[in-house]
Amino acid sequence: MxxxxxxxxxxxxxxxxxxxxxxxxxxxxxxxxxxxxxxxxxxxxxxxxxxxxxxxxxxxxxxxxxxxxxxxxxxxxxxxxxxxxxxxxxxxxxxxxxxxxxxxxxxxxxxxxxxxxxxxxxxxxxxxxxxxxxxxxxxxxxxxxxxxxxxxxxxxxxxxxxxxxxxxxxxxxxxxxxxxxxEFQSEFISPWLFRSLKKKQNNFLKDIGRELKGGSITEAEFETKFESKLKQQNEILSTVFAELKNGLITQPKFEDKCKEELNNLFAE
Missing domain, CATH: 2.40.50.90 (OB fold (Dihydrolipoamide Acetyltransferase, E2P))
Known part of the structure; x- marks a missing residue:
């Protein structure tokens, strides 16, 4: 059928x-x-x-x-x-x-x-x-x-x-x-979700950029902070992608879950 x-x-x-x-x-x-x-x-x-x-x-x-x-x-x-x-x-x-x-x-x-x-x-x-x-x-x-x-x-x-x-x-x-x-179940996310993620990353960079400018962190620490956040982000997306690929969640649920998880990540 x-x-x-x-x-x-x-x-x-x-x-x-x-x-x-x-x-x-x-x-x-x-x-x-x-x-x-x-x-x-x-x-x-x-x-x-x-x-x-x-x-x-x-x-x-x-x-x-x-x-x-x-x-x-x-x-x-x-x-x-x-x-x-x-x-x-x-x-x-x-x-x-x-x-x-x-x-x-x-x-x-x-x-x-x-x-x-x-x-x-x-x-x-x-x-x-x-x-x-x-x-x-x-x-x-x-x-x-x-x-x-x-x-x-x-x-x-x-x-x-x-x-x-x-x-x-x-x-x-x-x-x-x-x-x-x-590649919708591996690496591609919808444009609206991508823009939201990019905005969160941009705001995070501005926050740690102010720390760098204020002298509270070094250039190396600035890089490490972003790399660490990026790694956490990719782990979240990888997990949710796997759920989508295995049929555990639908496409709309996938996007809702990504949005929620990423909001929590960048709110930390």
């Missing part, structure tokens, strides 16, 4: 979404820069104003950010943290795939804007459904190929027919272990 259900899901998950009824009325934009697999900068064909578009309904693996995150990224590279390696590796693959799709469409896309965020000193960021000129729904492709996850915190805002196809595409990608699903 499980095999039959998987077969049905696979066939349904591979169905391509037809363009929505409002496709022809959508504004066309030129893509100027792909930042990562779910964000790019565009310019409307009748305007010079650049706009950042964050793909709605999905979340994709992170790419290295640098700037304010350079210290934490550098420390994780130094200690060869596989969680970072996996996240950034799939983030780059997703970014490259989006670039490929955009180029296939002549760097022209259509966007249905579903929301907007004003950002002081920066170009406005909008949230939207993104389509290639042939009607291909980009979010669906990325989920189907295992390069994006459905962003469950916001999927309730998604039209029912689109949500169903995204759910089927994600189930198909998981069953057939495409993209991130190849």
């Amino acid at each position: 499980k095999e039959i259900i998987n077969n049905i899901l696979t066939h349904l998950g591979q169905v391509q979404l037809p363009p929505p009824s409002y496709f022809d009325s959508l504004q066309t934009y030129t893509v100027k820069k792909v930042s990562d697999a779910d964000t790019f900068n565009v310019v409307a064909n009748d305007s010079d104003a650049e706009m950042t578009v964050r793909f709605v309904y999905i979340d994709t693996p992170e790419t290295p950010k640098g700037w304010g995150d350079s210290k934490v990224e550098k420390m994780n590279r130094k200690y060869e943290n596989q969680i970072y390696r996996s996240q950034f590796e799939w983030g780059e693959k997703g970014k490259n795939r989006l670039q490929e799709l955009v180029e296939k469409s002549g760097n022209q896309v259509k966007v249905k804007v579903t929301g907007e965020e004003k950002r002081a000193g920066r170009s406005p960021r909008c949230f939207g459904e993104v389509y290639l000129l042939d009607g291909t729904f980009v979010q669906h492709v990325l989920v189907q190929e295992g390069l994006a996850r459905i962003y469950y915190d916001y999927i309730s805002e998604c039209p029912r027919e689109i949500a169903i196809m995204l759910f089927l595409a994600e189930a198909d990608a998981e069953i057939n272990q495409r993209g991130i699903w190849q």
